[in-house]
Amino acid sequence: MLEIKGLCKCYNGESILDNFEMQVGKGQIFGMIGANGTGKSTVIKILAGLINPDQGRILMDGAPFLSNVNTMKRMVGYIPDNFGIYENLTVKEYMEFFSASYGLRGLKGRDRWETLLEWVGMTEHKDDFLEHLSRGMKQRICLARVLIHDPQLILVDEPVAGMDPVTRSVVKEILKKLKEEEKIIVVSSHVLTEMTDLCTHIGIMDKGQMLIQGEQSEVFRRINMSNPLHIIVLEGQDQAVALLKRDASVQSISMEGGHIAIQFDGDEQDESNLLSTLIGYGIRIQAFYREPGSLESLFMEVTKERAGES
Amino acid sequence: MIIRNPVYIKEVRASNRSHRQISVFLIFNGLLAIAGLYVLGKIIRGMNQEDVVNYSMILQLYMILVTMECSMLFLVLPGLTAGSISGEREKRTFDSMVSTLLTPLSIVWGKLLAVMATVFILLISSLPVLSLVFIFGGIRYADILISIGGMFILSFYIASAGICFSAWGNRSLVSAIVSYSFLFFVTGGTLLISRLTQILGLESDAVLVMGEQAIPWYHYFLLCNPIFTFYALLNMQVGSRDVVLSFINYQNEYQPNAVTEHWIFISLIVQTIMAVIFLWIAIQGIKNKR
Numbered sequence: 001m002l003e004i005k006g007l008c009k010c011y012n013g014e015s016i017l018d019n020f021e022m023q024v025g026k027g028q029i030f031g032m033i034g035a036n037g038t039g040k041s042t043v044i045k046i047l048a049g050l051i052n053p054d055q056g057r058i059l060m061d062g063a064p065f066l067s068n069v070n071t072m073k074r075m076v077g078y079i080p081d082n083f084g085i086y087e088n089l090t091v092k093e094y095m096e097f098f099s100a101s102y103g104l105r106g107l108k109g110r111d112r113w114e115t116l117l118e119w120v121g122m123t124e125h126k127d128d129f130l131e132h133l134s135r136g137m138k139q140r141i142c143l144a145r146v147l148i149h150d151p152q153l154i155l156v157d158e159p160v161a162g163m164d165p166v167t168r169s170v171v172k173e174i175l176k177k178l179k180e181e182e183k184i185i186v187v188s189s190h191v192l193t194e195m196t197d198l199c200t201h202i203g204i205m206d207k208g209q210m211l212i213q214g215e216q217s218e219v220f221r222r223i224n225m226s227n228p229l230h231i232i233v234l235e236g237q238d239q240a241v242a243l244l245k246r247d248a249s250v251q252s253i254s255m256e257g258g259h260i261a262i263q264f265d266g267d268e269q270d271e272s273n274l275l276s277t278l279i280g281y282g283i284r285i286q287a288f289y290r291e292p293g294s295l296e297s298l299f300m301e302v303t304k305e306r307a308g309e310s
Numbered sequence: 311m312i313i314r315n316p317v318y319i320k321e322v323r324a325s326n327r328s329h330r331q332i333s334v335f336l337i338f339n340g341l342l343a344i345a346g347l348y349v350l351g352k353i354i355r356g357m358n359q360e361d362v363v364n365y366s367m368i369l370q371l372y373m374i375l376v377t378m379e380c381s382m383l384f385l386v387l388p389g390l391t392a393g394s395i396s397g398e399r400e401k402r403t404f405d406s407m408v409s410t411l412l413t414p415l416s417i418v419w420g421k422l423l424a425v426m427a428t429v430f431i432l433l434i435s436s437l438p439v440l441s442l443v444f445i446f447g448g449i450r451y452a453d454i455l456i457s458i459g460g461m462f463i464l465s466f467y468i469a470s471a472g473i474c475f476s477a478w479g480n481r482s483l484v485s486a487i488v489s490y491s492f493l494f495f496v497t498g499g500t501l502l503i504s505r506l507t508q509i510l511g512l513e514s515d516a517v518l519v520m521g522e523q524a525i526p527w528y529h530y531f532l533l534c535n536p537i538f539t540f541y542a543l544l545n546m547q548v549g550s551r552d553v554v555l556s557f558i559n560y561q562n563e564y565q566p567n568a569v570t571e572h573w574i575f576i577s578l579i580v581q582t583i584m585a586v587i588f589l590w591i592a593i594q595g596i597k598n599k600r
Contacts, residue, residue, distance in 0.1 A: 048409045073411050084406025088324045100316035101410035149411075 001025050002047075002065070002153060002184050007056030009042055009208075016042045018208040020056065024184050024201065029175055031199030031216075032188040033299060039208040040188035041081070044157045047186065048078035060153070074102075077151035081158040083142035087131035091122060091141055094130060095148070102149035109148075116144035119177075120170055136167035143174060154178060156187045163194075172198060204299055220292075221268075227291040229264040229271065236283035243281060247274060258286075317412065317420025321394075322427055331428065334390075338382055338432055342439045346375050350442050365448045369548055372443045376457045379436055380540050383429065383461055384468055384497070388489030390428060391472025393482035394421040395596065400482060414596035418589055421473055422466075429465045433458050453547050460543045463578060464536040468493060470585035470592075477595030500531040501538065504558060525564045532558070532577075533569075534584060539577040546574065 007020040016039045024030040032040045045051040047058065047065075049072050058065040065072055086094055095117065099109035117123045120140035130138060139159070146154065159171065175185060175198065189195050195202065196216070203213030212219055233240050237258055244250045249266035264271065275288050325331050353367045395417070398404040407417065443449045472489040479485035502509070506528070532538050538557075545553035554573040555566055569576055 045405070048405070050405055050409060070411065073409065076409065078406070078409040080402065080405045082402040084403045086320065086324065086403055087401075088327065089320065093320070093323055097316050097320045098410065100314075100319070101407070101412045103411060105314070 001059075001061060002186075003057075003059040003062075004043070005057045005059070007043070007046065007058070008054045009039070009046065009051065010054055016208050017046075017053070017056075020205075020208060021210050022203060022213065024186060026182040026184055027179050028201045029179055029185040029187060029199045030213075031195040031202045032186065032205055033190070033195055033202055034188075034205030035190055038205045040190075040205055041157055042208075043205075044078070044155045044186065044188055047153065047155055048076055049073060050078075074149060075152045076155060077146035077149070077153070078155045079142050079146050079157060079159065083138050085130050085138050085142065088129065090127055090129050091117070091133075092126045094141065095126075095145055098145040099148050104148065112148055113144065116147055117141075119147075119174060120144045134164070136164040139163060139167050140170055143171060147174075147178075152183060154183055154185045156185070158189055158191075159187055159198075168194075228261045230287065230289050230291060231260045231262070231278070231285060232287040233258045233260060234284040234286050236281070239281060240278055240283045243277060243283075244274075247277075249274070261291075315416055315420040315423060317407075317417050318423040318427075319420075321421060321424030325424060325428065334386055334428075335432065335435060338386065339435055339439060341382065342375065342379055342436055345378055346371070346439045346442045349374055350445070353446075365446070368443060368446050368448045372449050372453070373544060373548070375440055375443065376461075376544060377541075379433075379440070380457075380461050380464075380537070383432065383465060384493060384536065386432070387425070387429070387465060387468045388472045388486055388493055390425050391421075391469050392476055392479075392486035392489050394425065394473055395476040395592070396479040396482045396485045397476070399480050408596065414593040417596055418473060418477065418592045421476075422469060422589065425469045425473070426462075426466060429462060429469070433461060456547065457544065460540055464540060464581065467536055467581040467585040470588040474588035474592040474595070477592035478598075496534050497537045500535040503531050504529050523564050525558060525567065525570070529558045530569070533573075533580040535577075536581060539574060539581065542574050542577070 002022075002024045004020060004022040007017050008015070009017040020039065020043065022030075022032075022043070032043065034040050042051065046053050049066065049069060053066075060075065065075075086097070089097065092113075095113035096109065099105070099113050104112055114123070114126075117126055120143055122137060122140055122144065125133065125137065130141065133141070163171065178185060179200065187195070187199060199216060201214060202216050202219055204211045204219075212222070214222075231240065237255070237260070240260060241253060241255065244253055244260070244262055249264055249270050251263040251265055254261045264274070266274070271288075271290075275285070278285055278288075349367075349371045353364065353371065356364060356367065393400070395404070398407060408414075437454075440454055443454075471492050472485070475488040475492065476482070476485040479488065507526075532554075538554075542554050555564075555570050558564065558570070
């Protein structure tokens, strides 16, 4: 498990990370979500050993993570936002360079990068120059090279920017495989819609702090509790409204035909009780659901709350 | 160790197929060949007119070619090294490279080796032009080898400085400007310092006892001057061993000492030490986590 505790980083007196906290377990794809300049890349770069934090602790399975640079680098695979591609090398030469950089030479190295090229579907391009490949292909090559030393922690900075559908599906497929291999994957992005598909866990960042984090469905659930509850009634609308008015958890009711939307203050148990009551009174219900939140609405909600607090 | 350095292999692969490298080779050898053939033509015309072989002209041809080669090499080097590390930052490949198991030492070493490989090829490729001096004899193979060896060692010094400035720079242009400024300081600047008192007319009016004054400290800056070292090396080959002293001690007021006696050897050591210091600073530049 990766744990970040009280991480602080300042540049020229300006605080980029302020008591930042994060936990990511094995087999999780953790999406760090935040607007530009919220400190996502700084966290990624600290984890990749490229920047030193001013304060705070990073633990991997309970042990200090940054204390031994070599051990740390062996554990980390880092994809920067621009991929770090050498345009004037062929795919094969690029893979050879990175495998040699991790001490994998000769047949051992070759076997490894050939397998990875196969994974990302780029085997037939191994003799092509990187400058002649599309952005999506470069992304796939970059993903292959980052896995060359079989890292435990994979850091991906803004992976979805400009990703074509084929690459997106390849990347998703590979991340899924890595998840099954119990790797820890941290992805940062400001493209929220893409993260919904990609991540199992999410954390929302603002002004250098993690505002909310957890399993995606759980985070949604927590935030969605403030969303309206929709009830589509086929028969007995008036009776349903009367029952709803009697419920203490119902804050407001709006109705349009058989579609009733209520602001409901209760938890999932209260929702279940309410549904049972309605059915118990013989009201025919076609649908009963919380309005689903999007990552955008979730992000806006959380950052709005924070703005309100400050 | 050399061929196993991934940075060196990558650099050699990338640079050998770049248009810039090919242009450097073409211009370098082209200019050298034009100069060599021009001077050789002059020698042959002189021979035809006077019916004698003027061996001092052959010596002159050798001096011109080797001096020209050395000057061009020093001018090319900051350009070759300026983008070696700052270029990685500009192309945003630096973070990917340093996040691997490559140590700052192996990165700097690989970059330096790649530049020195280019220098080596440049020197070897110039041999056909340099061999013009063998047409009439008078110059030994060993002289050519010593000159080439000297240029190679001095290039190590200039290349190390260039890599150092590149390691601390975020932009290749800035690194190139600093590298060229450094080159002009150690070549022209140290000569200027050595002659400053003469230029400014600050020489002592006191009656000097010839050959008994200690050499003032500012003349020793010339030990850092690779052109001056090479000039001394060339003059040693053609038999003018006291060239250093005659430059510093042009008024004959100074007493020769161990440094002036062994100027070439000491200056090579000084410049090698400076090169090592530059490489160490370059390593710190890569280690520096901003």
